[in-house]
Amino acid sequence: MNDDLDPMRPPTSLHEHRPASPGRLGLALCAVLLTTACTDRMSSSDDRWSRSGELIAMSGGEAGARYACATCHGARGEGNGFDAPRLAGLPAGYLQKQMEDYAAGLRPHGVMRDVARFLDSHERVRVANHYAALPPRALMPATQETIDAATPRLYARACQQCHGVDGVGTMDGPPLNAQPAFYLIQQLQDWQVSKRRNDGNHVMLKVAQQLDAGEVRQLGLYLAGIPPRPASPGR
Numbered sequence: 001m002n003d004d005l006d007p008m009r010p011p012t013s014l015h016e017h018r019p020a021s022p023g024r025l026g027l028a029l030c031a032v033l034l035t036t037a038c039t040d041r042m043s044s045s046d047d048r049w050s051r052s053g054e055l056i057a058m059s060g061g062e063a064g065a066r067y068a069c070a071t072c073h074g075a076r077g078e079g080n081g082f083d084a085p086r087l088a089g090l091p092a093g094y095l096q097k098q099m100e101d102y103a104a105g106l107r108p109h110g111v112m113r114d115v116a117r118f119l120d121s122h123e124r125v126r127v128a129n130h131y132a133a134l135p136p137r138a139l140m141p142a143t144q145e146t147i148d149a150a151t152p153r154l155y156a157r158a159c160q161q162c163h164g165v166d167g168v169g170t171m172d173g174p175p176l177n178a179q180p181a182f183y184l185i186q187q188l189q190d191w192q193v194s195k196r197r198n199d200g201n202h203v204m205l206k207v208a209q210q211l212d213a214g215e216v217r218q219l220g221l222y223l224a225g226i227p228p229r230p231a232s233p234g235r
């Protein structure tokens with residue numbers, strides 16, 4: 001990261017003063033003029049919408065490069081192997097919910113709060129759809145630490161019901177496989193101290209508070225080492 005860009009401190013007025021997006025401007029013009037050119041543009045709207053999800057991911061859209069998701073989450077949504085998770089192949093609904101939760105402060109994080117707040121709800125949907133459609137991939141975990149034989153059993157007993165066999169995710173919990181170990185450990189620690197509070201009925205708070213520090217670390221390392229794979233159809 002380039003410190004000069006300082007993603008932590010965008011001007012607070014950024015959101016209010018942003019110029020109208022070309023898309024919105026286009027719609028407004030169409031409404032006023034109803035020209036053939038506008039009708040043509042409308043008919044290709046599907047393309048434009050999916051493209052704009054990719055545009056936000058790669059360029060940061062109107063917010064500029066410091067908010068380009070790819071800077072931290074990788075060119076293909078693979079994450080940075082450290083604190084920024086992979087986004088590729090995660091369910092669109094889950095990704096979108098996280099951005100709502102960052103914006104609302106239920107999941108406190110300085111950078112992601114600003115990133116999410118700069119996107120309007122349509123843009124959040126579009127960028128979520130973009131990442132959900134990318135093939136899951138991840139960086140190879142760098143660790144040589146061994147996984148206790150007890151850890152897969154702990155996972156099967158305490159986590160698998162919601163996060164699926166090998167952490168591929170289910171309807172009741174997002175994929176955890178091939179996420180950076182540091183990131184997974186951080187999330188569990190955040191739940192333990194009620195910093196992350198965006199889980200319905202505090203499911204993850206209750207789960208996390210039953211784990212000791214060694215188990216949190218082991219579960220993070222274990223899940224990070226499971227290769228990415230396409231989600232099960234039942235998710």
Ligand code: HEC
Nearest residue numbers: 007066067068069072083084085095098109111112115127
């Ligand atoms: C400057 C770095 C940076 C940029 C730019 C950035 N992110 Fe993030 N993102 C992070 C970090 C770090 C986290 C983990 C935060 C935490 O611990 O909650 C994260 C977490 C997320 C999550 C939560 C994923 C999960 O598995 O729960 C989503 C979704 C997300 N980012 C989407 C985006 C999108 C979309 C963009 C671009 C519009 C973006 N991010 C731009 C650093 C960044």
Ligand code: HEC
Nearest residue numbers: 158159161162172173174184187188198199203204207219
């Ligand atoms: C009763 C269901 C349930 C059980 C059991 C459960 N989880 Fe979760 N977990 C969830 C839900 C739901 C979320 C997503 C919450 C949200 O919307 O942010 C989640 C999210 C997570 C995340 C954050 C993923 C991300 O991308 O940020 C981690 C890490 C996690 N769980 C680890 C575990 C571990 C480890 C266990 C077992 C020790 C476990 N969970 C057991 C339901 C469950």
